[in-house]
Amino acid sequence: MTHFPLTDHIPSLRRYARALTGDAWMADDLVQDTLERACSRWRLWVAGSDLRAWLFTLMHNIFVNQVRRSLRQASPGGTVSVEEVENALAAPEAGTAQSLDLQRCLLRLPEDQRAVLLLVSLEDLSYEEVARITGVPVGTVMSRLSRARSRLRELMDGPAAAAAPAQLRRLK
Amino acid sequence: MEKPPNSQSDSHGEVLHDRINAAVDGRLPPAQRVELEAQLDQDPDARETLRVWKAQREALRALHRPLLEQAIPDTLLAAARRGDAGRRQVAQWQRWGGMAAAVMLAFGVGWLSRGQLSGGAPQRLASARPAPSFVHQASLAHAVFTPEQRHPVEVAAAQQDHLVQWLSKRLGRPLKVPVLAAEGYELVGGRLLPGDGGARAQFMFQNTAGVRLTLYLGAVDADSTAAPAPKPLSQAAQETAFRYSGDGPVPSFYWVDQGFGYALSGAVSRDELMKLAERVYQQR
Secondary structure, three states: OOOOHHHHHHHHHHHHHHHHHOOHHHHHHHHHHHHHHHHHOHHHOOOOOOHHHHHHHHHHHHHHHHHHHHHHHOOHHHOOOHHHHHHHHHOOOOOOHHHHHHHHHHHOOOHHHHHHHHHHHHHOOOHHHHHHHHOOOHHHHHHHHHHHHHHHHHHHHOOOOOOOOOOOOOOO | OOOOOOOOOHHHHHHHHHHHHHHHOOOOOHHHHHHHHHHHHHOHHHHHHHHHHHHHHHHHHHHOOHHHHOOOOHHHHHHHHHHHHHHHHHHHHHHOOHHHHHHHHHHHHHHHHHHHHHOOOOHHHHHHOHHHHHHHHHHHHHHHHOOOOOOOOOEEHHHHHHHHHHHHHHHOOOOOOOOOHHHOOEEEEEEEEEEOOEEEEEEEEEOOOOOEEEEEEEEOOOOOOOOOOOOOOOHHHHEOOOEEEOOOOOOEEEEEEOOEEEEEEEOOOHHHHHHHHHHHHHOO
């Protein structure tokens, strides 16, 4: 057999991970972890069910765990070391100022809102599918989506994101 | 009294936002689209929200679009291929037909090893026999029951006292459920299974990421009570070192302790499984 169904999903996993983390290396690490978990947990995938939704569920869980771990490790008061912020800010993606700004504002959204907004916008998943992936009721997905969009609008309208985004943290 | 049409009460605002979201994402049914259009005519702010959110969605979709066309890094390709190979293997195991096949296989393997035992195999070999079939059955039982979403166990952890009493009685020995909370695994529950040497117990554990482990245990020197003249146990059958088996559908560490076999199975790394097996062993 020469068909590799997992491979087909890598590009969209990479794009989602990149927007979610804002960092090329972190994103590919997240994709790698997701593929490895899929590899070790094939038994839990119900054959014939939506492979893409399952992969995004795995990725979501890994991401949430990483965020939790980094929150626990973060120094009290939520301060971030200057080097890390500089690192993150100085790692420019090739792109217009506008797309840089959008990515920065995106990173200032709380993780749960960011995930919902990106799953809906990038992956065209239904609200029900996003609810299953993120493990919350559909109503919560809807309210997170509204809050994410409102907040992102405020951030984009505000003075160009000059201040270091407070939520920016290394995940690994 | 009816609400004025422009009420900005929370629930009204939420309903409106939900509709605007659905319109932005192309998920609004046609009937509601007409309704929303009428609403927006009355509410220029809401119309502006719809416009901004739509533009936002387009900007997000454009943000990392080039990544979709980029060559995939080799490390990711390799991981995906490993995964696809693993999936084919699992599909093969599942083709055996789940539980029925696993039980039949377990009996078959047990029967074979019994035949070799009674056929006068050297004692040293015989005493080494039970473990491989035992660990194989453990691995099969793991593969059969861990994917179960609704009935992974017969008795859930909520009734742990009952579970332990029941399985201890059926296995003829007081059992203890190891605690793996420090390693992140909580007890899901347990079940009783047939094995070639008699009753087997399976305890299932799960961590927050949904990874499941099973501990499979039972007397490995078989019916010492039923057999007319039980052979004296060799030292090897009473106790063995930890052994690793990667032959079954999932890897296991197994050992024999005072005539009782234990196999800890799970799709985790060998190092992690070893650590967990040590924790189980320490609590026996």
